[in-house]
Amino acid sequence: MPFYDSIGQKFSSISSNKIISLVPSITETLFSFGLKNRIIGVTKYCIFPKEAQYSPRHICGGTKNPDVNLIFSLKPDLIIANKEENQENHIKELIFSNIPVFVTYPKTINDSFKLLDQIIEICGLEDSVHVSNLVTDIKNRTERIIRNINKIKYDKFSVFCPIWKNPWMTINNETYIHDVLKFLRLENVSANFTSSRYPEVDLDEVIKKYNPDIILLPTEPYNFTNNDITEIKKRYKDLGKVHPKKIEIVDGSYLSWYGSRMAIALETLFSIIYNK
DSSP states (O other): OOEEOTTSOEEOOOOOSSEEEOOHHHHHHHHHTTOGGGEEEEOTTOOSSGGGGSTTSEEOBOSSSBOHHHHHHHOOSEEEEETTTSOHHHHHHHHHTTOOEEEEOOOSHHHHHHHHHHHHHHTTOTTOHHHHHHHHHHHHHHHHHHHHHHTOOSOOEEEEOOOBTTTTBOOOTTSHHHHHHHHTTEEETTTTOOSOSSOBOOHHHHHHHHOOSEEEEESSSSOOOHHHHHHHHHHHHHTTOOOOSEEEEEOHHHHHOOSTTHHHHHHHHHHHHHTO
16 A cells, blocks of 8 residues: 655555665664665664674765765665655755655654554565564564553653753654653653754753753763763752752663664663663
8 A cells, every 4th residue: 555755755565675774773673674685775873783884785974964976876776764864955866866765754653663564565574474573572562661651650750851962952842752751651841842843951941940850861862971960960969959860871772763673762761760
């Protein structure tokens, strides 16, 4: 059955034996689906699995600056991109070359499950027992987390989750990260910030106005470290506030990578937040 990508292009199952992925989380998903021999190009940020970076695959630049000429020379029959991670001008250039470019843009966990189904169809994997079992396992593990969360009796924790520093930036309710936090029954203090999907914030104002129960510091796109935890605690002290008991460094891919990583990501985050 035909379906549409995030920019309204119509797709159905195609002969995709030469795939280039410009999205790290999709690259990992394609490998987990058993398509490593059909992937001819990736970005330098496609670091999972490790073999994605090795020959015979070609490194086609970065997500924001792909090597378009190299991509053209490889003559792929399918490129998978993302509306946010990749630049619009590069996506348009690739589309205008008459290469099928499937443009993703999941903003929720449910969107991510739909995307898995679309990848299965576009790559002709409907009859793959391996892929069917893998997706079923992801769904079952996700549902198990929902059941475990529903057993928790106390109220929602408020959370501050910056994604950048200098300036401090965070996420509003139009982002995939927000939906992950919402899934984990966390209240994102910046959910309703409307200046941007990734608004700049004043850390002192966040502390004074929202005093979050939890602060999660991801390792990407900004690589927060224990030094940042020390700095945040000092800011609390200077403001005469008691810092949250949980200020945690978390694997950034667990917050922002959709696809086959979802189950382990949600399980790990649940364990960190609820000490389970």
